[in-house]
Amino acid sequence: MRATRRILGGLLVFTLVAALLPLAASTPARAEEEKKIRVAVIDFDTEALTPSWSYGWHVRNLARAAADALTTKLVQTGKFRVIERQQLDKILKEQDLADTGRIDPSTAARIGKVLGVQAVIIGSVTEFGISETGGRIPQIGRWKWGRGIGGKVVTGKTTVTARLVDTTTAEILGAYEASGKYTFGKGEFSGARFGKNFDSGMATKILNKAVKKIAVKIAEDAGKIKVSTVRGGIAGKVAKVSGDKVYLNVGDLLGVKVGDRFEIRGMGELIKDPDTGEVLGGEEESRGIVEVIKVLGDRLSVAKPVSGSGFQVGDKAVMQ
Secondary structure, X not given: OHHHHHHHHHHHHHHHHHHHHHHHHHHHHHHHHHHOEEEEEOOOEXXXXXXXXXXXXXXXXXXXXXXXXXXXXXXXXXXXXXXOXXXXXXXXXXXXXXXXXXXOHHHHHHHHHHHOOOEEEEEEEEEEEEEEEEEEXXXXXXXXXXXXXXXXXXXXXXXXEEEEEEOOOOOEEEEEEEEEEEEEEEEXXXXXXXXXXXXXXXXXXXXXXXXXXXXXXXXXXXXXXXXOOOOOOOEEEEEEEEOOEEEEOOOHHHOOOXXXXXXXXEEEEEEEOOOOOOEEEEEEXXXXXXXXXXXXXXXXXXXXXXXXXXXXXXXXXXXX
């Protein structure tokens, strides 16, 4: 009987240890992940470039291409927590910030607070050009004049700059610049052409050379970058009110944590035009403060009232 108890006790201890080992292993890993700076990469500025070039690929596409390339490269370094492009677009659209025009450090800080990140990377494509070298030897005889054997080398060059902005202070934490080029060839024989035509894929490859260098430089500075620890600025809305629970449409995606407090703001009395009766707007008023008690997902958390009452679906929720 005693032997049986020892065996059962041993099995119980083994089971408990086996169950706790993954948790013990994951805790340090999660803590280490939490230490990484949370960043977002905004579309680059292309104002310094001419509107288009002869290859027919418009420079406005470089704004997104450069930002996407840098996002990918930063993720690959493993030094940062980077907001995915799809999620970034969704949040900017929800906050009516999808079309903010030219981004400066102050605007970047404002956007960063809404995104719940500690730093925002803004940049510019200051140079992007295509050059060709080569020629053609015409053939005479049964082939028409002007056709023959030829080839050319097409080279794309670019220069990219980037700035890392603290979302709390709008301070520039780092400035970076890099250049790169990419070369591809084209050929022709008796009117038949072969080789690669310039397209968006080529544009991205040209950008990648410079963007990779910038990502490496930023990653090298990761341990030295000191962002402000003050949190705040995250904004959302009340999605549901049930009893003493207030559900907010913000969560893990924006870094919301248990204990975070939000001021709930609702629209006060609407003001109407005395002549037409048209609603002109109204002034926001504070309904109270709620505190997050549980984060339910990427875009959902539940809070309890700390002060105030009368919370309604659609009210603004601004982190304190």
